[in-house]
Amino acid sequence: MAVQELVEIKFRLADGSDIGPNKYASSTTVASLKDKLIAQWPKDKDNGPRTTNDVKLINAGRILENSKTLGESRLPAIEVPGGVITMHVVVRPPVNDRNNDKLKDDSLKKGGCACTIL
Template identity: 60%
Template sequence: MSAVQEQLEIKFRLPDGSDIGPKKYTEATTVSTLKESILAGWPKELENGPRTINDLKLINAGKILENNKTLAECRSAICDLSGVTTMHVVVKPPSQDRGIEKDDGNNSKGNRCRCTIL
């Protein structure tokens, strides 16, 4: 049995079409480690960047990768066809934090919208 793990070359395609990488990772690397690498390499000039790894989703071969899985577990046949594997990065929109701001108790009745469906 060989102690050397295969290295996979991966680049991450960001929502604006730019890339982070390519960089080499072992098959034992977890998806959460990949997300940490994305956070560290995230371009500062891009708006609405992720704050934590929970703000990111990685997609490879049409499947969303789970944080606790390793690259070996997530690997598809597509990874074997070319030298560099591209994974797509989806960022959770920051608008989901708005629900917290609305619970301050200072809502006035003039800011409400009401619809009646007959």
Template identity: 50%
Template sequence: MPEEDLVELKFRLYDGTDIGPIRCSSAFTVAMLKERIISEWPKDKKIVPKVVNDLKLISAGKILESNRTVAQCKPSFGELPGVITIHVVVQPSLAKAKSEKKIDEMPKKIACSCTIL
């Protein structure tokens, strides 16, 4: 693998801790990076992603699409030398989000009273 094809990435988690830096090929897909993040996720965290779809990677304010390669995302990384920091957002799983939505959709009883003196 030629040296110029390697990119050094660091992943910033929600609490400010980092995973990496990780040297990877520019041919890696974002989905492959997400798999690597899940495998290296710290065990002491309260929020733990279980599958690739639980994660969003954000660089320069743009969400990186899972089917794109690191080379295709490079314009959002910029041409800065050194380690590139990518922010990691953990999304709630679909089943959990649906159950929370059902609770929110329950009708709420509104109590109103008027007093005329």
């Protein structure tokens, strides 16, 4: 029985904080890695991702594909035993509620302003 190679990964968020590092099997798909990241997302952070489609993982300047495994993604630190891989996390901004967009469109048709004053 072959020993499964483990890869140590930490996720760097936009504010500079990290999640991890944790060890993952090289056979782990990027999609399941994103699921694990969403489950570990800090509760005190606003606008966290809801689905794997809301998250992009970037490593060595490349966006990782959901269907590929960590091993297939050719991560540079896999070649360096004991190295920790830092992946940058990009979260898609939340999509506005369709009802709010409809209200803005209606006010524009009536000649009103669609500005929001906070």
